[in-house]
Every structure is written in structure tokens, then in C-alpha cells.
Amino acid sequence: MKKYNSNHIFAALLLCACGITSSLHAEDDFLxxxxxxxxxxxxxxxxxxxxxxxxxxxxxxxxxxxLNLVEPLAKGYQAVTPDPVEASATRFFNNLKYxxxxxxxxxxxxxxxxxxxxxxxxxNSTIGVLGLFTPADKMSGFEPIPKEDIGQAFGSWxxxxxxxxxxxxxxxxxxxxxxxxxxxxxxxxLDEPFSAIDDWSWEWPIALAVTEFTAASPSLxxxxxxxxxxxxxxxxxxxxxxxxxxRAAIQE
Amino acid sequence: xxxxxxxxxxxxxxxxSSLPAASSEADRLKxxxxxxxxxxxxxxxxxxxxxxxxVKVRATLESEYDLDVIIRRAIGRNWSLMNAQEQEQVLxxxxxxxxxxxxxxxxGTSRPEVQLGETIEITDKRIEIPSEIKMDGKxxxxxxxxxxxxxxxxxxxxxxxDISVVANYRQQLDDHFRKGNGQDLVNKLKExxxxxxxxxxxxx
Numbered sequence: 225m226k227k228y229n230s231n232h233i234f235a236a237l238l239l240c241a242c243g244i245t246s247s248l249h250a251e252d253d254f255l256x257x258x259x260x261x262x263x264x265x266x267x268x269x270x271x272x273x274x275x276x277x278x279x280x281x282x283x284x285x286x287x288x289x290x291l292n293l294v295e296p297l298a299k300g301y302q303a304v305t306p307d308p309v310e311a312s313a314t315r316f317f318n319n320l321k322y323x324x325x326x327x328x329x330x331x332x333x334x335x336x337x338x339x340x341x342x343x344x345x346x347x348n349s350t351i352g353v354l355g356l357f358t359p360a361d362k363m364s365g366f367e368p369i370p371k372e373d374i375g376q377a378f379g380s381w382x383x384x385x386x387x388x389x390x391x392x393x394x395x396x397x398x399x400x401x402x403x404x405x406x407x408x409x410x411x412x413x414l415d416e417p418f419s420a421i422d423d424w425s426w427e428w429p430i431a432l433a434v435t436e437f438t439a440a441s442p443s444l445x446x447x448x449x450x451x452x453x454x455x456x457x458x459x460x461x462x463x464x465x466x467x468x469x470x471r472a473a474i475q476e
Numbered sequence: 477x478x479x480x481x482x483x484x485x486x487x488x489x490x491x492x493s494s495l496p497a498a499s500s501e502a503d504r505l506k507x508x509x510x511x512x513x514x515x516x517x518x519x520x521x522x523x524x525x526x527x528x529x530x531v532k533v534r535a536t537l538e539s540e541y542d543l544d545v546i547i548r549r550a551i552g553r554n555w556s557l558m559n560a561q562e563q564e565q566v567l568x569x570x571x572x573x574x575x576x577x578x579x580x581x582x583x584g585t586s587r588p589e590v591q592l593g594e595t596i597e598i599t600d601k602r603i604e605i606p607s608e609i610k611m612d613g614k615x616x617x618x619x620x621x622x623x624x625x626x627x628x629x630x631x632x633x634x635x636x637x638d639i640s641v642v643a644n645y646r647q648q649l650d651d652h653f654r655k656g657n658g659q660d661l662v663n664k665l666k667e668x669x670x671x672x673x674x675x676x677x678x679x680x
Contacts, residue, residue, distance in 0.1 A: 257625070260625070260632060261549050265552075265640070265642065265643045271647075455648060456664055457652060460648040464643065464644045465639045468638060468643060468644070469637070469639055
């Protein structure tokens with residue numbers, strides 16, 4: 225009869241162990257389809273939409289306006305405006321929004337953010353000729369940072385979103401962000417009804433708002449159409465896209 | 477000493493099987509992204525129709541990744557609310573829609589430049605690869621989420637500018653199945669593909 229020494233037994237056990245280990249790992253090392261497909265997505269609380277019926281009507285109205293009025297306006301604007309001028313106009317209006325970004329940072333206690341925004345405003349308004357150019361982008365310590373607003377500040381304080389809203393012409397929002405938007409207008413010295421400039425006639429704020437909207441329309445419309453283009457339910461897609469975007473901005 | 481030598485394969489086996497996410501996954505992803513861009517912007521592609529470009533892009537993506545994974549994750553538990561025929565139709569139609577949207581989105585734009593960031597290991601079965609896409613003077617941040625499945629590493633979500641594609645579709649599909657069924661979804665997807673064609677004709 226053949227004799228087995230301890231080394232033979234050890235080798236046999238080792239091979240068994242290897243076999244068991246590899247088969248165990250074969251199961252453990254992979255995501256199972258049923259788990260991956262069935263798991264809840266980490267997207268936060270469900271979006272409250274008690275006004276869906278009204279929102280959907282407003283969505284349809286906005287959609288009509290965007291595609292039939294804003295799109296021709298955006299295309300016309302792009303056709304008559306050279307690309308560098310278009311980019312400068314966008315930068316100019318972005319620069320004017322400095323008070324909103326400053327308030328958004330301060331209300332969240334982000335002093336470093338407030339400092340960067342103030343520095344950027346000072347540099348871009350002077351060297352950058354009233355914000356038409358953004359030389360601060362290339363200055364160390366004053367590179368662009370994520371934009372903050374008062375709605376984000378409310379969110380960072382723990383204020384809930386409230387019901388989802390579609391605002392006429394303005395698009396997706398929620399009760400908290402609507403409050404934030406009013407706050408944004410209040411801190412912006414150029415925005416009505418809180419404008420700090422008393423002696424300008426009513427045509428100026430309207431002209432400013434229309435110009436700002438026109439300058440922003442090509443990129444807004446592009447984003448809107450991209451989101452809507454592949455959507456099974458454009459309303460649902462916009463609702464989810466807006467909410468995900470805002471939640472991420474608040475988390476950051 | 478002999479036991480030590482005999483232990484070597486076990487240690488090796490354990491080490492290999494618990495390897496962190498292979499860094500080569502970023503290279504693989506980069507290769508696929510570049511190939512998909514090449515399928516639209518490469519030499520001779522300017523003469524191709526949008527449909528021909530779509531075929532090329534889809535073949536490129538499917539040569540490396542199983543697109544069913546990301547679509548199945550987007551569908552989630554609604555999958556069981558459809559019969560086998562509807563499930564297959566939905567998979568095919570969504571793939572068509574996504575590839576079409578990609579090719580259409582690239583149409584008339586400058587060739588994008590894609591820069592991949594460092595791979596982030598979430599667990600030994602999940603990694604994330606951030607990327608920065610520069611196109612027409614704009615920068616878009618896109619995060620690819622990959623899972624280690626039996627068929628290899630597969631993309632199970634794409635997050636563009638903080639919006640998860642999977643979560644966005646899941647929301648729409650959850651809403652859909654609260655009122656509709658699988659056949660309605662198939663019809664809706666078909667309508668959407670036809671509508672997209674009409675839109676293209678109008679633009680032309």
C-alpha cells in the first residue's frame with residue numbers, strides 16, 4: 225500500500241483550498257445582475273409633485289414658447305452675432321450676477337468662495353472691461369468656482385425642496401428655489417422690483433432683461449433640447465434632471 | 477521551506493482574485509470613446525449618412541460593452557412588468573434611441589477632446605472614471621460608473637453634469653408604469669424614433 229507523508233496531505237489540502245477559494249471568489253467577485261438591476265438608486269427623497277396637473281400644462285405652454293419663439297430668437301441672435309461677441313455678452317451678464325453669487329457664498333459661510341467671487345468681479349470688471357473678458361480665469365487663486373445662489377444656501381441650511389414647480393417661461397423650479405430666486409433678485413441691484421437704481425426709466429430694466437435672456441437663450445435651449453430629445457416623458461425627464469442637478473449643487 | 481513554496485500559489489490566487497479595479501479599464505474606456513468619436517469624425521466619415529454613422533457607433537460600443545446592462549438598470553423592477561417580447565423590443569429601441577441621440581448631438585460640432593481622470597475605486601466591484609469633454613469651447617464633466625460582472629467590467633451608469641442617465645430614465649419609466657404597460661412603452665419609443673426623424677427632416 226502506498227504511503228502518504230505529511231507533505232502529500234498538505235499539498236492535497238492546499239489544492240482543495242485553492243479550488244474552494246477560486247469558486248467562492250467566482251461568486252463573490254461579481255455584481256449579480258438581479259442586485260444591480262433591482263437596487264434602489266441613491267437619488268434622495270422622492271420628488272414631491274402635487275401640482276403635476278398644472279405643471280404639465282405650464283410645461284406644454286413653455287415648450288411651445290421655447291420652440292416657436294425662443295428658438296427663432298436664439299437662431300437669429302446667433303446668426304447676426306459673431307461668436308466672440310456672443311461669448312462676451314454671456315460673460316458680461318455673468319459678471320453682473322456677482323452679488324447673487326456673493327450672497328450665495330456668504331449665506332453658506334463660504335468665505336473663501338466669497339473672496340474668490342469678489343476677486344474675480346474686481347479683475348473681470350476692470351482688466352476684463354466690464355466683464356466682457358475673464359482674465360481672472362488664468363490668475364492663480366481666482367479660477368472659476370461653482371456658482372452659488374440663495375436657493376442653494378437655503379438647501380444647505382436643510383430647507384426642503386417643497387413641491388416641484390414649472391414656472392411660466394422660466395421653467396423648472398421648486399418652492400425653495402422660487403424663494404431663492406426672489407432673494408437673488410433682491411440682492412441684485414439691477415433686478416426689478418428691488419432695483420437700487422432709482423432714476424432709470426422703465427425701458428432700461430426691460431431692455432436689460434430681454435438682452436440677458438437673448439444672450440443666454442442659445443445655450444439654455446441647447447440644454448433643454450438635449451434633455452428632451454431622448455426622453456420617453458420630457459416632463460418627467462426635466463423634473464428629474466433639474467432636481468438631480470440642484471441636489472448635486474447643494475451637496476457640493 | 478517546501479510548504480512555503482507550496483503556499484505560493486494560494487497567496488497568488490488570493491491576491492489575483494482580490495485585485496482592485498484594473499487600471500486598464502480606463503484605457504479600455506478611452507479606447508471605446510475614441511473609436512466612437514472616430515466613427516463620427518474620422519477620415520471619410522463626413523460622407524456617411526446619420527444612419528451609417530449610427531451603425532458604426534453602435535458596433536463600436538457593443539464590441540466592448542454590453543449596452544443591455546445600463547438599460548436594464550434604468551428599467552429596474554419595471555422589467556418584470558413586461559413580457560419577453562416587449563423586453564427585447566424595449567432593449568433594442570432604447571439602444572437605437574441612445575445611439576441616434578449621440579450621433580445627432582455630434583452632428584455639426586467640432587471634434588470633441590476627451591480627457592479621462594484617475595479611476596476611483598468605490599468597492600472591489602464598482603469603479604468610477606471621471607472625464608472631461610471639451611467641445612465647441614464648452615467643457616462637460618461626465619462620470620462613467622462601471623461594475624464588475626460575469627461578462628467583465630460593464631458601464632452601468634453615466635452621469636453627465638451631475639445628472640445620472642440611469643436615474644433620469646428610471647424616474648420616467650416608474651412614472652410610465654404607474655399608468656401604462658409594456659406595449660405602451662414600445663409604442664412610445666417607436667413614436668419617439670419616428671418623431672426624431674421628422675424633426676431631422678424639418679431641420680434639413
